[in-house]
Amino acid sequence: MKHSKRVAIFFSLMPGAGHMYLGLVRQGIQLMLLFFAIIFMSASFEMEFLAVFLPIIWFYSIFDVRLKSLKEDPLIDADLPIFADVASMKHFSNSSLVEKYIAYILIVMGIFSMINNLIIPVLSRYIDYYYIRCFKSLVISIILISIGAFMLKGKKSKIKSGDTLCNQEE
Template sequence: MNHSYKRGLAYLFSLIPGAGQMYIGLMNRGLQIMLFFWGTIAVISFVNVLEALGLLLVVLYFYSFFDAINAIRKHKEGIPVEDHPIINYNSLDATKRINKKIIGYVFIFLGAFKFLDEVMYLMKDYFIDSFYHNFDDITVSILLILIGVVILIRFNKNSKNVKQLPQPEE
């Protein structure tokens, strides 16, 4: 990484998750951190699960901050810093295909949670009026469930076509 920058600005940007990494030239890493952090905030605001995901926000924030500070220190000491993404999607092979299954279940869980939350709200109020005002939230929750189901269906199709890796001989 041969990127020149002002260290004071780098420290200032490191207070924003992902921005410090992007300022010093670690675009992949910074973008992933930013997407994780702000995506978590979007999910929290959409699904209303602050208790469960609030801790994740704190962990992501501190990880981002100290990752940027560490990269700044390495750059200052002349140690090369490569822009490795946090999650390398190209390295997910047959042994790690369980990740897609988990992601599918997470989408189904979030969609079902939001759907049930909206349905319970509708049962409290006048059905027709509330349904009209919450139609977009209900539609998004059903869409989340459908995305999770599609991911799981594709996972099951792909797992049938995956060849078993040969086991090493002892």
């Protein structure tokens, strides 16, 4: 099916919609999910630094749709490059492990939401807002650093066990 380049670029102004117009539904959904998840997280948890990624995703969407609308051969609806590595990991094929990672993400988001919507309003009655904001930033930073360290620790142990497997095969 021949797609109009102008219509595709018009739809690409909303990240993911241009891909869906071209028939790349999986890529479109992934782009929309990424775009709106960043908006949600930066607004809900006051992590404004995440908004830096919004123009990157937006421009990627526009230029990728433009490039794909110029192609004559049929388009293949595969994962976006950012999600391709995740899909190829063998340990993600276990559905219970995927559910475990989603559970971790939901727990962290719940903690951030509880800090923002319950603890901060209660503390603001007794403590100056400047100190509350510093405390909130400290707690969120510690949580993010802990998650990152936990993930790196898990990767190092997998790499070490993978190295011993390679050495045993030789």
